[in-house]
Amino acid sequence: MGRALIDAWRRDGILQIAMAPRQQEVYERAQEASREFFAKPPALKAACVDSQSYAGYIASGEEITDGVADYSEIFTVTKDLPLDDPRVVNKWPCHGPCPWPDHGMRNSMKQYMEYLGESGEKLLRLTEYGLGVPEGSLTRLTQDGWHHLRVLRFPQRNKTNGKGKDGRGIGSHTDYGLLVIAAQDDIGGLFVRPQYDHEKFANWQKSSAGLHEDDDRWVYVPPQPGVFTVFPGDIMQYMTNSYLPSTPHKVGLNRRERYAFAYFHEPSFQAVARPLPGYEAGQKPHEGIHYGTHFTNMFLRNYPERITTQRMLAEDRYQKLAEPALRTMRSESVSEAINSQASVPMGARL
Numbered sequence: 001m002g003r004a005l006i007d008a009w010r011r012d013g014i015l016q017i018a019m020a021p022r023q024q025e026v027y028e029r030a031q032e033a034s035r036e037f038f039a040k041p042p043a044l045k046a047a048c049v050d051s052q053s054y055a056g057y058i059a060s061g062e063e064i065t066d067g068v069a070d071y072s073e074i075f076t077v078t079k080d081l082p083l084d085d086p087r088v089v090n091k092w093p094c095h096g097p098c099p100w101p102d103h104g105m106r107n108s109m110k111q112y113m114e115y116l117g118e119s120g121e122k123l124l125r126l127t128e129y130g131l132g133v134p135e136g137s138l139t140r141l142t143q144d145g146w147h148h149l150r151v152l153r154f155p156q157r158n159k160t161n162g163k164g165k166d167g168r169g170i171g172s173h174t175d176y177g178l179l180v181i182a183a184q185d186d187i188g189g190l191f192v193r194p195q196y197d198h199e200k201f202a203n204w205q206k207s208s209a210g211l212h213e214d215d216d217r218w219v220y221v222p223p224q225p226g227v228f229t230v231f232p233g234d235i236m237q238y239m240t241n242s243y244l245p246s247t248p249h250k251v252g253l254n255r256r257e258r259y260a261f262a263y264f265h266e267p268s269f270q271a272v273a274r275p276l277p278g279y280e281a282g283q284k285p286h287e288g289i290h291y292g293t294h295f296t297n298m299f300l301r302n303y304p305e306r307i308t309t310q311r312m313l314a315e316d317r318y319q320k321l322a323e324p325a326l327r328t329m330r331s332e333s334v335s336e337a338i339n340s341q342a343s344v345p346m347g348a349r350l
Contacts, residue, residue, distance in 0.1 A: 002127060002129030002131075012219075013195065026108075027112065029111070030112040030261065031185065031261075034151050034259055037105055052308065053078050053081075053095060053097065058075070060073045062303065062305075063302055064303070064304065068171055071170075074151065074153075076151075080098040083097065090325075092269075094292070112261070113147060116181050116263045120179055121139060123179055125139060131243070145267060146266045152259065155253065156256050169251035172193070173248070174201075175247075175262075176204075176264075178265055179232060180262060182230075185260065187223065191220055191249060194217075195245045203237075204238055212248065218250070231247035235273050238275070239273055240276060241281045271292075272288040
């Protein structure tokens with residue numbers, strides 16, 4: 001089964017897995033909560049923003065892909081941390097509470113993410129088998145993983161399904177982590193672009209946003225009830241030396257409004273990803289990719305005007321990404337990691 005997963009991703013860029021009955025129930029509740037949230041008045045949605053994390057509401061036109069505003073309306077769920085969490089107190093970039101509109105949405109989305117977290121771990125273990133790497137080569141990175149969710153709504157556009165500029169929901173891009181587990185309603189809009197041998201890209205070095213946006217090699221993914229669509233991200237491509245490329249995809253607008261979820265099964269914010277055994281070929285960066293920095297850079301690029309970006313820059317939070325406490329996968333607690341900085345010479349932290 002692991003080899004079948006690898007073959008499908010290499011051939012088609014995606015694969016689909018059936019939802020278990022319990023997952024289907026949880027998905028439907030999350031879908032209902034999504035519709036209820038996006039139906040709220042604009043002022044109430046706009047109030048769901050946090051200045052420390054990138055969680056919360058993203059208005060249509062706020063997200064930027066390749067310098068162009070996207071039509072999507074989004075609620076992002078990142079790790080939901082209380083204000084007295086040591087990471088928040090110490091001003092770690094992107095760390096903070098999730099500004100939920102109500103308990104109903106909070107409970108629905110957290111349960112949905114918990115189920116997908118279990119699926120993500122199973123998929124990573126199968127991926128290890130399929131790649132022929134030691135057990136734990138991928139799952140060791142996802143201890144305290146920076147898993148997050150994008151709850152999406154796309155407006156209606158008459159007489160289009162992703163055609164032309166008026167049909168663009170989200171521009172072409174690759175996603176930045178290990179695995180993406182997506183679900184869509186019965187209104188289609190997802191397009192993917194399987195790999196072609198002559199094409200090379202490395203989004204962790206140079207953005208692939210907007211790449212091949214208007215060519216004719218995009219494949220429409222018809223909506224199927226009761227399935228998740230799964231594809232690799234940039235970190236997976238780096239760790240496998242492009243044996244598993246990060247799948248380019250984009251979203252078109254359709255004749256009716258559309259709702260979807262994109263769940264990201266990710267390494268720990270503190271993890272440093274390196275090439276897998278047998279897949280080292282001198283790929284850059286040689287020192288590995290620090291996931292926290294990679295994630296932060298993606299969001300800084302996509303949301304240059306967001307209050308979170310402005311506060312991070314004003315308070316020099318970005319500089320903290322170089323500190324040892326943000327680059328460890330040790331088993332010690334976060335508070336111990338933070339306290340241990342006191343014994344580290346300032347020059348060594350950078």
